[in-house]
Amino acid sequence: EVVLTQSPGTLSLSPGERATLSCRASHSVSSSHLAWYQQKPGQPPRLLIYAASSRATGIPDRFSGSGSGTDFTVTISRLEPEDFAVYYCQQYVTSPLTFGGGTTVEIK
Amino acid sequence: QAQLVQSGAEVKTPGASVKVSCKASGYTFTNYVINWVRQVPGQGLEWMGWISGYNGNTEYAQKFQGRVTMTTETSTSTAYMELRSLRSDDTAVYYCARDMTVFGASHVFSVWGQGTMVTVS
Secondary structure: OOOEEEEOOEEEEOOOOOEEEEEEEEEEEHHHOEEEEEEOOOOOOEEEEEOOOEEOOOOOOOEEEEEEEEEEEEEEOOOOHHHOOEEEEEEOOOOOOEEOOOEEEEEO | OOEEEEOOOEEEOOOOOEEEEEEEEOOOHHHOEEEEEEEOOOOOEEEEEEEEOOOOOEEEOHHHOOOEEEEEEHHHOEEEEEEOOOOHHHOEEEEEEEEOOOOOOOOOEEEEOOOEEEEEO
16 A cells, blocks of 8 residues: 655645645655645545646646655645645555545645 | 535444435536545545446455445436445545546546535444
8 A cells, every 4th residue: 555644744824925745655656646635624625736747627827746756746836815725645556545644734 | 517416414323334325417427437535524535446437347445345335326327335334433524536537547536526424323
């Protein structure tokens, strides 16, 4: 099983600041089969990024993904009020599909 | 616009079974795979398995093998997830999520249901 470790657990930032979230895999995630989701309280997750760096439909370009192998990052260039949420990474290279434990981006 | 609408909250006693439905609209049901993901309140996401809307093929996470059954009813564009022998640690929100890729199983979840809270107590 591929274990995904996200860091930091919580990121306290102000609107307008840059956010960098990390996801590290216990085994190489080949072909960059890694996705990122955003979840707000009481809502289902929302797909942000797939294939490590491709934005999903309708996702603003302030969100960007990068990485390969075992280290992946999602960056929010300038935080908007609606970006404060929990972010999860997910690998889909091998079964069982697994998610990271999440990073909470909170308002400082 | 693709949409998944799930059945309402359930309260079950330990040892019982629960069956959650997920009704699809706005797209061709048989062209996509449906996954099931659960989330214990306040915790992370856990993948349970998937079912093909095309041919009913399934894959279950080993953790749930023998306890879960996923089915579809193509006439109503509905997917079902049944979990048996419920325990208190099965208390969670259960989501259905549609695969992103037509006729494929990319295992990227682009459309999600609203979630169904299942309480085992």
